[in-house]
Amino acid sequence: MAIVWPCPLPVDAYVAAGRKVEVPRPVCPSCAGPLVFWSGYWRHVRWQERERKIFIPRVRCCGCGVTHALLPAFVLARRLDAAESAGLVIGQVAAGAYGVRPAAAAAGVPHTTARGWVRRFAARAGDLAVSFSALAVELGGEVVRLFPDPLRSAVTAIGAAFTAAAGLPGWAALGRWRFACAVTGGSLLAANASSPFLIIGERRFMPPRSR
Numbered sequence: 367m368a369i370v371w372p373c374p375l376p377v378d379a380y381v382a383a384g385r386k387v388e389v390p391r392p393v394c395p396s397c398a399g400p401l402v403f404w405s406g407y408w409r410h411v412r413w414q415e416r417e418r419k420i421f422i423p424r425v426r427c428c429g430c431g432v433t434h435a436l437l438p439a440f441v442l443a444r445r446l447d448a449a450e451s452a453g454l455v456i457g458q459v460a461a462g463a464y465g466v467r468p469a470a471a472a473a474g475v476p477h478t479t480a481r482g483w484v485r486r487f488a489a490r491a492g493d494l495a496v497s498f499s500a501l502a503v504e505l506g507g508e509v510v511r512l513f514p515d516p517l518r519s520a521v522t523a524i525g526a527a528f529t530a531a532a533g534l535p536g537w538a539a540l541g542r543w544r545f546a547c548a549v550t551g552g553s554l555l556a557a558n559a560s561s562p563f564l565i566i567g568e569r570r571f572m573p574p575r576s577r
């Protein structure tokens with residue numbers, strides 16, 4: 367199981383830290399028991415047209431024995447590209463500013479990759495719009511007025527929830543796409559994701575630490 371932590375570091379700073387990257391230690395999402403660091407693994411992330419290798423620490427629960435990978439909020443589960451790249455493309459297409467092809471070119475990703483993101487996001491857009499609207503209200507934000515176009519509604523709702531979250535300590539530095547990635551447990555573009563609303567209801571995301 368993966369836990370996404372609200373990493374505010376630029377991708378390159380995270381890459382440069384290697385195994386020494388400093389990650390906050392959450393409590394176990396299954397049983398709320400204490401977690402200890404438990405090795406980790408390397409994976410790739412593509413950012414600004416280049417693939418980099420990043421270290422993903424693992425933690426193991428002292429209570430239930432389950433291990434969890436601690437993903438920084440700029441990676442999406444089982445996706446090579448950084449969350450911001452996907453978000454940039456989705457946001458531009460949803461706003462009607464660009465078609466998928468020019469948006470992909472602007473983000474420096476293959477057209478087929480960008481098309482896959484938009485299709486996956488669109489397939490879940492109704493669900494995401496409802497979930498993020500509810501989260502915006504839960505966080506004390508404005509009620510979101512939804513559009514007939516689910517894609518646009520979902521992006522608007524994510525923006526509203528992020529605006530509400532940005533008033534709380536630590537979230538503003540993340541930007542809305544890392545925020546969206548964090549609160550959906552990295553599953554923003556996953557095929558068989560559970561509803562983000564459930565994840566939010568169970569508080570399966572780690573809030574940033576207040577300073």
Ligand SMILES: [Zn+2]
Nearest residue numbers: 394397427430
């Ligand atoms: Zn546990």
